[in-house]
């Protein structure tokens with residue numbers, strides 16, 4: 722579904738991402754791990770078009786998308802759920818999701834489609850599949866941290882992505898919220914046929930959710946494989962796991 726080949730991005734003289742390689746197959750849940758500053762967020766921004774790579778290839782469903790503008794990449798079916806909250810705090814949960822659904826439909830529907838009505842049904846469907854129905858009318862800014870993250874996920878899903886990219890989806894969550902998020906992401910991949918790429922510092926969370934892991938260090942891919950393969954990799958142990 723996604724193949725990243727030798728991707729490179731510098732900020733001035735600083736090489737933030739260099740020799741990054743990644744492969745994601747349809748239906749997989751793939752994690753990117755690495756210490757602070759390894760280049761994980763930069764890599765995700767390159768894939769979603771918020772940053773332009775200096776060189777390298779990003780092939781999504783057979784097409785090279787490297788350097789395309791972000792809205793074009795979103796149209797192709799890649800959504801990013803942000804590390805930082807991207808929700809309108811004073812709108813209700815329902816309206817936040819509806820705005821995102823409408824933004825997506827505006828790109829797809831013709832003039833004669835009753836977009837507003839369709840958006841309502843779709844909004845309720847998304848809220849229901851994420852367990853947010855009871856909170857639909859709550860002011861978004863009043864949600865708990867965990868529910869706020871689920872709302873961000875709902876907004877990302879409004880784009881009907883094939884590939885969902887999440888930057889630290891469970892950061893700051895309680896252990897119970899993290900367990901709930903893991904179960905939710907697993908269910909969504911099955912029900913919606915989603916493919917998921919995420920990064921996360923909580924290594925236990927990574928091992929319980931990811932099918933495969935890519936390890937970054939100083940912008941470079943140093944390992945890729947199943948959880949077991951990555952756990953046993955000597956360079957990873959030395960660089961990251963500290964054992």
Ligand SMILES: Nc1ncnc2c1ncn2[C@@H]1O[C@H](COP(=O)(O)OP(=O)(O)OP(=O)(O)O)[C@@H](O)[C@H]1O
Pocket residue numbers: 732735737755756757758759760761762763764
């Ligand atoms: N816009 C920018 N301008 C200059 N340097 C940047 C910019 N964005 C990121 N960097 C640098 O690039 C490196 C990689 O940053 P990035 O945010 O991708 O790391 P990360 O792996 O996501 O880290 P974290 O785990 O802390 O989120 C860091 O050294 C960061 O300071």
Ligand SMILES: [Mg+2]
Pocket residue numbers: 761762763804888
């Ligand atoms: Mg980051």
